[in-house]
Amino acid sequence: MANVVVVGSQWGDEGKGKIVDWLSEQADVVVRFQGGHNAGHTLVIGNQTYKLSLLPSGIVRGKLSVIGNGVVLDPHALVAEIGKLAEQGVTVTPKILRIAENTPLILSLHRDLDRLRESATDGTRIGTTGRGIGPAYEDKVGRRAIRLMDLADLDALRSKIGRLLSHHNALRRGNGQPEIAPETLYQELASVAPLVLPYMDNVVALLDKKRRAGNRILFEGAQGALLDIDHGTYPYVTSSNTVAGAAAIGSGLGPNAIDYVLGITKAYTTRVGEGPFPTELHDEIGRRIGERGHEFGTVTGRPRRCGWFDAALVRQTIRTSGIDGIALTKLDILDGFDTIKVCVRYRLDGEEYDHLPASQAAQERVEPIYEEIEGWKGSTAHARSWADLPAQAIKYVRRIEELIGAPVAILSTSPERDDTILVRNPFQV
Incomplete structure (x- = not known):
């Protein structure tokens, strides 16, 4: 059995909710290790939709859920979220929710x-x-x-x-x-x-005990790796480390507790808020992607900026988070496009780069170099096996794997839980 870290490989909003819910059902313990109530996951279970902004996703399934020291906790927001879940029939008790005693508070x-x-x-x-x-x-x-x-x-x-x-x-x-x-x-x-206070615990000791007992631990990240305070598009980033290595620091377990890193990756790219976005589309195609993908923030409701898939950026997060495999989401949003573009490199002042330069000024000026891929007319929505996918859609997935240097472990074809093609279960490495 393995312990798994789930991180977003772009700027967040990659559709982590469905994947972490699927994984949390297999996990014994689910740990939130960074961020605050500024990010969230949407879980669709049966006919019920849960919008979580602070609580770990395992809470709705009654799994032991832990808020680690890497999180900043708004205690009033926590109480409100627990109350909202109670209205939806989910009772949160100290038996299933534990919070690190050294977690800083938001006032x-x-x-x-x-x-x-x-x-x-x-x-x-x-x-x-x-x-x-x-x-x-x-x-x-x-x-x-x-x-x-x-x-x-x-x-x-x-x-x-x-x-x-x-x-x-x-x-x-x-x-x-x-x-x-x-x-x-x-x-x-x-x-x-x-x-x-009834939820407070020595989380380091708790998680060490669970790990030694052979429990499966799922480390759940918020936001995305490109918002990392060190490795993201600084200064337009969040204030915590969002890469996979933060799971160890933000929970109190050592890095040898991590066995597999799964990067949630959208089949195109979105971003909320300010900051550089090389493949952003300001045209009808961008609006079409946003409308079809229902691209609005889980917590804030803010519309997301939309653009083509950026393989150069995802390659960077593969490196900074040590991603073993990706869960590719929202492939169905690209159904029906005659041509799909993928950014493979950047051009700046006559030179080509295979990565996004660290300079803020350079990030704002780079031009994407695109590779055009033939689209598909058939539907990928609700596909549950490779045989259900149009041949050209499979070619798109395979080309993404080549460009980012990581395999697709999970392919998601709708928000519905069962509309998933499993290539490799991260818990069974």
Whole structure:
């Protein structure tokens, strides 16, 4: 048996929900290891649709679900999400949900700062969701964060609040915002403490015990590898490491706990928010892909930018995440195109590159070099075997494998769970 890390191989929104749900049914433990409630998975189980933004996907199947220390946790958002699931018939108890005691918290002051920055008109707008993710990670790195375990000692909490506010109130004054009184922040935390503390645990010990017992562990990433704070399209990235290696850091298990990395990869490319997007389409084809693919954010509802498949970018994430195989999703959205383009390299100032340069200025100026592939007229929707696919669709899949240097382990042909072609089960390596 193996432990599996699932990451998005593009800018997120690759259709991870269906794949992680399928894998979570086979797993014993599902771990969320980075990000906050700014990303999410949509799970379709029977006639019920669940939209998760913080809770691990295994929660809807009653699997032991763990929020690791690499996540930044908005305790009020967590309580609200648990309540929403209860309305859908899913009861979340401390028996199936455990949260790392050293998980940093997102507070109202983080949301304030995030939104203040995003409303700036000086060209520094990143395109965040305004949910306080970045500022919370800043406080973690700045060693002034309030962590979940701090709610268990309210007497000692006041001094930690004072240290945090000495930083944030200075920022607020500089931006013409009123200061926050220590008692206000204390009450914000004290009121939610009894609601979230029952879920707190020593997750490192818990996961080590499960691993030694032979349990299958699924590490579930949010967003995509191209939004990684180090390896993504900086500065238009998220504030955490989204590559597969972060599963070890964000859960407390060593890297030898990872046996297989599955990269979820859309058959075309989308992006939400600001930042470079070499293959973006601003024409009727781009609109057609967006409409057919229902390309709107799970959490925010924001329309996604759409473009052709970028093999050069996915090649990069194959390297940075050590991806063993990909789950190719939404192939059916490309049905009916006469010609499909795939970016194989870039051109910049007369030179060709097989990767996206790290420079922000260069990323904004590169021109994609396309390879044209003949499309197909038949339908790939709901296909459950290779024999159900048009021959030209199979050629497209095989060409993608060649260009990115990784095999297709799973092929998804609709949001429905059973509309899947399994080549290799990541848990059985």
